[in-house]
Amino acid sequence: MTNHTHLILRPSDSDGLQKVLKRLHMRYAQYINKKKGWKGHLWQGRFFSSALGET
Incomplete structure (x- = not known):
């Protein structure tokens, strides 16, 4: 998968x-x-973007 990147981010506000x-x-x-x-x-x-569940 050299044509894209996956990130896991936790924003501090809605935008x-x-x-x-x-x-x-x-x-x-x-x-x-x-x-x-x-x-x-x-x-x-x-x-x-999509939300991930808490674990």
Whole structure:
């Protein structure tokens, strides 16, 4: 699975995950675009998230 990453995160508020991933995607896209000389979007679409049960 070299084309994606799995993360387990625990946000401190209801929109915390969205804020963190938005910034992460933006910064990584800027890095890759600069490194490769690309312009435009790097990601196909919105991230997917689902709640995990407590164990």
